[in-house]
Amino acid sequence: MTLRVKDLKVYYQTLRGDVHALDGVSFDLADGEIMGLAGESGCGKSTLSKSLIRLDSRMRHVGGTVELDGENVPIADDEAMVPLRYHEISLIPQYAMSALNPTRKIGRMINELLRSRGVRPGDVADELRRRLELVGLDPEVLDRFPIELSGGMKQRVVMVISTLLNPSLLIADEVTSALDVSTQRSVAESLVEFRDREYVRSMVFVTHDISLVYQMADTIMVMYAGRVAEKAPARAVIEDPRHPYTRMLVSALPEVGSTVSGGRLEGIPGTPPGLLNPPQGCRFRDRCPMAFDRCAEQPPLVEIEPGHWAACWKTGE
Amino acid sequence: MTDVAGAPGADSAAPAPEPAAERRRSETLHFARRNPKLLIGSGIVLTLLLIGLIGPFFIDHDPNEYVGPQSQPPNGEYWLGTTSFGQDIWAQFVHGLRSTFLIGVFGGGVAFVIGTAVGFLAGYKGGWVDEVLNMITNVVLVLPALVVLIVAVAYLDARGVLVQGVFIGLTSWPWAARAVRSQTLSLATRDFVDLARLSGRRTWRIITAEVAPNMSSYLVMTFILLFGGSILIAAGLDFIGLGPTNGVSLGLMLENAVAWSALQLGLWWWFIPPGLGITVIVGSLYILNVGLDEVFNPKLREL
Numbered sequence: 001m002t003l004r005v006k007d008l009k010v011y012y013q014t015l016r017g018d019v020h021a022l023d024g025v026s027f028d029l030a031d032g033e034i035m036g037l038a039g040e041s042g043c044g045k046s047t048l049s050k051s052l053i054r055l056d057s058r059m060r061h062v063g064g065t066v067e068l069d070g071e072n073v074p075i076a077d078d079e080a081m082v083p084l085r086y087h088e089i090s091l092i093p094q095y096a097m098s099a100l101n102p103t104r105k106i107g108r109m110i111n112e113l114l115r116s117r118g119v120r121p122g123d124v125a126d127e128l129r130r131r132l133e134l135v136g137l138d139p140e141v142l143d144r145f146p147i148e149l150s151g152g153m154k155q156r157v158v159m160v161i162s163t164l165l166n167p168s169l170l171i172a173d174e175v176t177s178a179l180d181v182s183t184q185r186s187v188a189e190s191l192v193e194f195r196d197r198e199y200v201r202s203m204v205f206v207t208h209d210i211s212l213v214y215q216m217a218d219t220i221m222v223m224y225a226g227r228v229a230e231k232a233p234a235r236a237v238i239e240d241p242r243h244p245y246t247r248m249l250v251s252a253l254p255e256v257g258s259t260v261s262g263g264r265l266e267g268i269p270g271t272p273p274g275l276l277n278p279p280q281g282c283r284f285r286d287r288c289p290m291a292f293d294r295c296a297e298q299p300p301l302v303e304i305e306p307g308h309w310a311a312c313w314k315t316g317e
Numbered sequence: 318m319t320d321v322a323g324a325p326g327a328d329s330a331a332p333a334p335e336p337a338a339e340r341r342r343s344e345t346l347h348f349a350r351r352n353p354k355l356l357i358g359s360g361i362v363l364t365l366l367l368i369g370l371i372g373p374f375f376i377d378h379d380p381n382e383y384v385g386p387q388s389q390p391p392n393g394e395y396w397l398g399t400t401s402f403g404q405d406i407w408a409q410f411v412h413g414l415r416s417t418f419l420i421g422v423f424g425g426g427v428a429f430v431i432g433t434a435v436g437f438l439a440g441y442k443g444g445w446v447d448e449v450l451n452m453i454t455n456v457v458l459v460l461p462a463l464v465v466l467i468v469a470v471a472y473l474d475a476r477g478v479l480v481q482g483v484f485i486g487l488t489s490w491p492w493a494a495r496a497v498r499s500q501t502l503s504l505a506t507r508d509f510v511d512l513a514r515l516s517g518r519r520t521w522r523i524i525t526a527e528v529a530p531n532m533s534s535y536l537v538m539t540f541i542l543l544f545g546g547s548i549l550i551a552a553g554l555d556f557i558g559l560g561p562t563n564g565v566s567l568g569l570m571l572e573n574a575v576a577w578s579a580l581q582l583g584l585w586w587w588f589i590p591p592g593l594g595i596t597v598i599v600g601s602l603y604i605l606n607v608g609l610d611e612v613f614n615p616k617l618r619e620l
Contacts, residue, residue, distance in 0.1 A: 093508050098509065102616075116513075116516045
């Protein structure tokens with residue numbers, strides 16, 4: 001088991017009180033697993049991915065544990081996290097365009113990063129060239145400034161940098177959202193290739209784009225209002241979703257799954273609840289067409305089939 | 318991992334991938350040589366600097382000595398003429414240039430070091446560090462700098478150029494600190510700074526490697542403005558009679574010219590050289606800065 005998150009609670013501190021952005025999130029990530037993380041804006045996706053590598057100053061770790069390869073990850077202790085970053089847990093930032101220092105040539109920037117991680121640049125120079133070639137870049141890019149590269153090239157450079165030290169866990173936060181469709185595809189394929197070559201052990205792929213994640217991920221986890229709604233193999237989430245939220249989310253997609261057409265696409269009426277004072281019980285209750293009395297009680301996340309987890313009272317029936 | 322066929326440099330003694338420092342230097346030179354603003358600005362500044370540095374060695378008398386006929390217009394012997402006391406204006410100008418550059422370097426240097434250090438720390442660290450530093454900056458900013466300078470300088474018995482420079486530096490850094498702080502604030506939120514922070518590098522390393530290079534032209538401009546500002550403040554102090562005792566400076570020359578009615582007597586060769594000297598130095602520094610920006614900022618480079 002690569003990553004095990006148990007009952008993780010991370011709140012944002014504000015003047016009006018705590019925003020319960022992550023409120024008891026539990027899941028496991030297996031070796032070699034690529035997990036897509038989906039959900040509406042504000043459901044806690046980015047908070048979760050940030051929590052795994054670094055809490056920012058307003059975020060507070062309230063409870064729960066994160067274990068990576070059997071070791072506890074001290075997510076609340078910024079100093080103790082430093083040795084883990086890039087070596088064990090790495091991140092591909094959302095906007096590769098701004099992730100590279102515009103005044104540094106890429107090779108120099110990589111060297112500086114490696115030295116700060118205690119790695120001699122010469123030791124990984126060959127590997128670096130090989131990986132650049134793998135993603136279709138000429139090693140000459142090392143001698144270029146970031147503005148001399150296109151957006152897709154920068155994204156690939158950033159991917160190579162993030163995975164250069166073979167981290168156990170890679171967090172890809174909306175890496176494709178700023179790219180055009182064909183570049184998205186090549187980026188996604190490269191990520192899968194990195195996993196297949198064991199440059200990274202496992203990956204959390206945060207995205208709004210369920211159709212993209214369906215093509216590359218092994219499992220999909222759907223979050224709603226700071227909690228896990230459903231986690232299951234990608235196929236199961238698209239073809240046989242159990243949680244009513246997942247069902248509505250999938251039915252709101254134009255492309256994925258069966259090619260039913262003609263009918264109007266349905267959105268999900270309403271908006272997610274505010275997390276400053278989250279409602280009691282199931283947080284999807286107010287928008288859920290299947291809600292009944294028991295939903296006033298928080299449904300537990302249960303394994304309804306092997307590898308298929310959902311948090312809804314109705315799934316057990 | 319060396320079993321991949323044809324992997325470049327797989328078994329050669331790993332050449333450090335530091336991408337060609339040589340190329341970088343020649344690239345900068347390539348653009349520097351083609352930038353008229355840089356060439357003109359640095360040409361003028363360097364010429365004046367050279368005159369200030371070397372000139373005094375060719376003058377065998379004290380600049381304030383009465384050496385020649387009085388109120389002579391420029392001629393072959395006294396290149397810039399003489400004052401109404403018979404002092405050699407060229408000698409004064411050359412010595413004055415030297416002390417003017419000294420004032421600029423010291424005053425501007427002191428102000429630059431304090432201002433950028435305060436600005437970077439306040440902008441990058443934020444929180445209470447920012448609060449405290451910003452408060453100090455604002456306090457110094459609202460001090461009437463010229464009055465403080467006048468009082469401080471008036472109390473010193475022997476006033477040298479260096480002391481004057483340090484005092485000017487100590488009072489003129491706040492706006493530089495504020496400017497650097499605001500630039501740092503916006504740069505510190507960029508992803509690449511954030512990623513550098515993620516790698517646990519030390520604060521000063523991040524500031525010097527990630528933040529400062531992105532505002533290098535801004536920093537150079539700050540220094541040049543502080544340099545020019547110090548020269549102007551020094552000229553102002555000199556002009557009201559608080560210049561270096563027994564020294565020579567362009568500002569003192571202006572003071573003397575006004576005090577002895579050079580304007581009314583039509584002795585233009587007395588006040589034009591120092592006035593023009595100050596203007597040309599500060600002006601060409603600005604042009605130089607624009608040129609530097611175009612050379613070092615890859616986005617502004619034109620092939």
